[in-house]
Amino acid sequence: MKVLKFGGTSVANAENIQKVKAIVASEKVEKNMVIVVSALGGVTDLLLKTASLAVNHDETYKETLQYIEDRHLETIQNLIPITSQSPIISKVKQDLNQLETLFEGLFLLGEMTPRTSDKIVSYGELLSSYIISEYFKASQLDAALKDSRDLIKTNNQFGKALVDFKLTNTNCYFYFKSAKQLITVVPGFVSSTLEGETTTLGRGGSDYTAAIIAGATDANLLEIWTDVSGMYTANPKVVKQAKAIEKISYEEAMELSHFGAKVLYPPTVQPVLQKQIPILIKNTFKPEEIGTLIVKDEKSTELPVKGISNVDKVALLTLEGVGMVGIPGISKRLFEVLSQESISVILITQASSEHSICLGISAADTTRAKVAVNEAFAYEISLKKIEPANIESGLSIIALVGDQMKSHQGLSGKMFSTLGKNNVNIRAIAQGASERNISAVIDEKDVNKALNALHERFFEEQTKQLNLFVTGVGNVGEKFLAQIHQQKKFLKERLKLNVRVIALSNSKKMVFNENGISLSNWKEELAAGEVASLNGFFEKVKGLNLRNSIFVDNTANDVVAATYAPYLRNSIAVVTCNKIAAASDYKNYQLLKKLSFNYNAPFLFETNVGAGLPIIDTLKNLIASGDSIHTIKAVLSGSLNFVFNNFKESSTFHDVVQQAKKEGYTEPDPKIDLSGVDVARKILILARESGYQIDMENIENLPFLPQESLDTPTVPEFFETLKTHDAHFNALYEKAKANGARLKYVATFENGKAKVGLEEIPSDHPFYNLEGKDNIVLFYTDRYQEQPLLIKGAGAGADVTASGIFADIIRVGSN
Structure with a gap:
């Protein structure tokens, strides 16, 4: 014998009931298949609502009662051939008239007892089971209706009655032993006292009815048909990667049910537990899916967490x-x-x-x-x-x-x-x-x-999802998004990282998509976004509260840099190529580091020095391994190196700087590079990462720009002064050439002191042959005293900077 229970969503309307009939008709049963059904979806709540309105003397209860009647009559009309509808409609209207009388009594008395409440809500299952059984008969199925009140006997604890299992088991055994029909339709949830008073079985009552009958008749299987394909590894509405559990033990099922899995109500298991009757949870709307089988002992070799x-x-x-x-x-x-x-x-x-x-x-x-x-x-x-x-x-x-x-x-x-x-x-x-x-x-x-x-x-096979919130989509930002898009499959397959861009922002617009922004058409999505706001951006990131969140700053903006602390306080990692925060007041730098540690939120800025070169990472590893930094000598500005490598007799200083800006080697305001401020920030960051407490005012800056150039308020005016002082720049070049040297802008940190400035580099120095936009760093340490540790490579450009940010994202993912 097999017992099948169909819940409220499964019998919500005529269309769904037709699916139920198809499932029942496909079952191969020689004798006694029990179909336990709930009320039409939502009807129990409507009955309680109607009762509440009546008790409160609200005459609109008649409208909800009429709606309940219309639902049932419409279901009959859509299921039963018109020639057979009349007696069925007559019976349903008769029951609804009795229900109306009960509501009228509530309206007059202004109170409702638990006994009356049970009587009222029982009509949901009584009506649905009658309609469904008549539909089965009309569909040529060998079916009959059996009132569960004749089978399941309880005490008089109305609302959640206790079952008299001895009498109930006897009733079920003898009825189904002598039943002639193949299919018996039974209303769930409903029972009665020894005196014949209607009672209900409380929450999960229809499941309980099915389990009681299954236990009493030693059924081979109890099937619970619902709107999901079994018990899931997690709530699929919250965890999209959740999957149905194919097999699970009774104890595991009860634990999951107790802790919120709505598919099964724990008491349901009790009547079948001792008799070791399996429970199969299936999806009415996807009957082809396997579902979840609940058995006594599930000796799975899979992961220990079910x-x-x-x-x-x-x-x-x-x-x-x-x-x-x-x-x-x-x-x-x-x-x-x-x-x-x-x-x-x-x-x-x-x-x-x-x-x-x-x-x-x-x-x-x-x-x-x-x-x-x-x-x-x-x-x-x-x-x-x-x-x-x-x-x-x-x-x-x-x-x-x-x-x-x-x-x-x-x-x-x-x-x-x-x-x-x-x-x-x-x-x-x-x-x-x-x-x-x-x-x-x-x-x-x-x-x-x-x-x-x-x-x-x-x-999830140890695949880690990283959720990126990106601000700044200019040169570097655009290259970064392109690299993410290109490598997404590789990251997932090789590094087990699922990288999603959840939000984008520029100075005008911002856009959020919790499911991930398509990197094929992100520009269109951003253009159609809402007005940008730094605080609004942060509040949305905080509100989404996604795991492994990373704020990515691709700007050079001081206002954006000032927002890092709130992100870190909310355990949101910060990855940035913006040097302003790490080079800000030492107390702020120290605070960001402390927040990163306290809230387990990585604060990574590898690209602050050397773009994509592993300079900061190497320095951190030296310190972590117990080495001490004595001296740092470096050419840290790819833009300045590009400028002085291309500045010759055949070109003007102005034109070379313009070219560097056009190719993305300088900051949007090239004066930041040429004034030495950018290089000063970089050596400051390296000094701090070496363990020294130092601020910008402690760095000696020896400018090569004329004071007029340094004082210009706008970029166009700055470029005009480069033309005006062309002779000054030519003189610097000629002097170095006469000395057999090349001009390099050098940063030095030694004995706790730092300086930056233009130097003439002789031909036997490691910096002399530094070409293009390359950077070079020499670390002199306890372990590298005579021959320094040397790092050299491209230190500017949108591509390499983007790749450095990308590398920091991977570091966060590997954390």
């Missing part, structure tokens, strides 16, 4: 005080108080010192719980031996579930480190002795991020 679930709208109630230490009976009193108030405890954790007990309860119960607990411990509170009950709201519980978790070490560590890396604060932790469940209480706002991060960690 699923990740959560419970929303949770509050923590904490009772603490010195008067609790070593005092027997405190826990007993606390739980008794909550039990008397019918408040369920979801989670329990207690300090080993016995100084406090922390309980997870439904947020809806917090006021009652606090009042009851404070009253129960009023004496101890008055003596200040126990503090008044403390309530923390706005929380959720997330849980890892799996039978085999106890056999695998380090799962808790992986769980908590994953949450920690994503700045998910844990308020409480609980783990049962069976080690089938590890639970943590977190802020509601972090649930989406936590579930996705944990699912990625335990289920």
Whole structure:
């Protein structure tokens, strides 16, 4: 024998009921197949709403009642041949007239008892089961209707009646043993007392009805047909990568159900658990999909974690005080108080010192719980031996579930480190002795991020998703996006990094797409975006609260650089080619470094010195390995090197600088490069990364530009002064040439002091043959005293700078 249960969404309308009939008709059953059905989707809530309106003397209850009638009549008209509709419509109208009489009574009395409520809501399943059974008959299926009130007997605890299993099992056994029809349609949720009064089985009642019948008749299989394809590794509405679990144990299913998996209600399992009857969860709308099979023992060789679930709208109630230490009976009193108030405890954790007990309860119960607990411990509170009950709201519980978790070490560590890396604060932790469940209480706002991060960690082949929020899409930004687009497949396949650009911004527009912006047409998306705002951009990034978020600054803007701290405080990594922050006041630099460490948010700026060259990374590795930096000699401006390598008798200084700007080797304002400010920032950053406390005013800057050029307020005016002082630049060139030297703009850090300036480099110096836009750095250290560690290569240009940013993104992903 097989029992199939179809939920409210599966029988919501005629179209869906036709799908149900097709599933039933495809089953190969020789005898006794039971079809348990819920009310038409949403009807139970409508019945309760109608009752509430009637009790409150609101005559609009008649409108909702009429809507309920119309729903059922429309379903009949769409399912049953017109020649057979009359008696079915007559029977349904008769039942609806009885229902109307009940509502009229509520309207007159102004109150509703649990007994009346059960009577009213039972009509949902009674009507749907009747219509569906008649439709089956009209479709030539060998079907009959059986009222579940004749089979399932309960006590008179209306609203959530307790089943008399001895009598119920006997009723079911003898009825189905003698039933002649192949298919029996039964209303779910509905039962009755020994006196014949209608009762209901509470939340998940239709599933429970199916399980009761399956257990009573020793069914071969219980099938739960719903609108999802089984139990998932996580909520698929929150975690898009979630997948259906093919096989799971009863215990795992109950744990996942308890912690928020809505597919199955835990009591459903009980009637079939002892008899080891398998439960198969299937999708009415995708019957071809395998679904989830729930069995007694699931000895899977797969990952030990079967699923990740959560419970929303949770509050923590904490009772603490010195008067609790070593005092027997405190826990007993606390739980008794909550039990008397019918408040369920979801989670329990207690300090080993016995100084406090922390309980997870439904947020809806917090006021009652606090009042009851404070009253129960009023004496101890008055003596200040126990503090008044403390309530923390706005929380959720997330849980890892799996039978085999106890056999695998380090799962808790992986769980908590994953949450920690994503700045998910844990308020409480609980783990049962069976080690089938590890639970943590977190802020509601972090649930989406936590579930996705944990699912990625335990289920997604170690593929890590990086969510980028990019500001600045000029030369460097455009090249960076092109590189991401080109390498996306490689990153996913080889490095297991799924890089998504979630937001883009320039000075005018910004655009967000939580599913990722298409890098094939990002310019069009950005052009159609909203007005740009630095604060608005940050608030949206913060609000999305995505795991592994990275703010990417491709600008040279001081205002953008000033926004890094809030990102880091929210555990959002910062990757930037903007030198202003790392070269700002030392206290700000130190703050950003501290925030990065405290909030586990990488702050990477490799491109600040040498574009794509691994200069800062190499320096960090030297320091980390215990080496000490004595001297740094470097040509750090690719733009200045380009300028002086191309400045000859055949060209003017003005024209060479114009060419450098056009090819993207200089900052938008070339004066930043030519004044030495840019190089000063770079040597400052290297000095700081070497462990020295130094500020810009401590760097000696020996300018080669005339004062008039340095004082110009605009870029065009600056270029005009380069023409005016052409003789000055020619003289610098001729003097170096006469000395057999070449001009290089050199940065030096030695004995804690730094300077930058134009130098004549002799032919035997390592800097002499530095060509094009290349940079070169010499590190003299404890280990590299005689022969310095040398790093050389292209140090300017949009492509290499973009590749340096790209490399920092990969470093974050590998963290």
